[in-house]
Amino acid sequence: MAILYYRYISDISERNQLVTERKILSANATTRYETWYTPTRYDDPSIAQRELALPTAVMPIYRVGPVPENLIPSLTVGPRRVSPAFGHPGGGIEIATTDPVWLFGLWSFTNDAFDSSL
Amino acid sequence: MRSQLSQLAETELGIESYNPERDYVAFNEALDIVRDAFLSLHAGVADEERWRWDIPVITFTWGNGVDIKRNLNGFVLGARHPSGIEVESNAWTDIREGKVLVRYWRHFPAGRLDATAITEESVTALVEKAYSEVNSWKKDDLEQREMLTRHEQ
Secondary structure (H helix, E strand, C coil): CCCEEEEEECCHHHHHHHHHHCEECCCCHHHCCCEEEECCCCCCHHHHHHHCCCCCCCCCCEEEEEEEHHHCCCCCEEEEECCCECCECCCCEEEEECCCEECCCCEECCCCEECCCC | CCCHHHHHHHHCCCCCCCCCCCCHHHHHHHHHHHHHHHHHHCCCCCEEEECHHHCCEEEEEECCCCCCEEEEEEEEECCCCCCEEEEEEEEEEEEEECCEEEEEEEEEEEEEEEHHHCCHHHHHHHHHHHHHHHHHCCHHHCCEEEECHHHCC
């Protein structure tokens, strides 16, 4: 069975990129846009923070997914178990990739942009 | 020009991490200070990693895979520009107990420096504190317990 991945976003600028460009990708060029995912669907951001061992100041505000594994052909990290950090035990599973994931979008010829209402 | 969404994020949602123009170079320079401090202390092999989950953090992980594993994290605070550094360390071991995988672990927050206090000396002192503490721990010192069963691969 295909693995499904989810990304948790805590930076609003990445949310804006996702909406306007229909692309999931880190904004950090210094890591070659390395982008992190987990196969776990968290409905509670505080549990995501705990199991992904994210700092207290970095609470996820969005989840994007599911992304089928075949859309992420090459991994730079993982799958691996998350190490403890920032007072959290970790224990979740994480991967990373430098591949962008493109989402379906509704392109408006009138506005020359994706319709962000979808 | 700032978008309505950006303003909403800051004013109504109170999202401090709103960050359209993060100075990645400046954050990496701060991470380099932690790196230099760690490498001045640690003579063995360690895995080095930066920006896990887009967090401005540098992580060193070491351990022989048989005994406990250890890490040290240097986290650079700030949205657009570095405003401080936090250093902390952790040790852990994952043990199968019947059908359950259990993590025994321990965390040590070494402290925080504000931007005005960041010097090579002050960062090295903080890294040394975190490093010496985590290196002193044995398996019996890992006093926290977490079941990891729901993440079996």
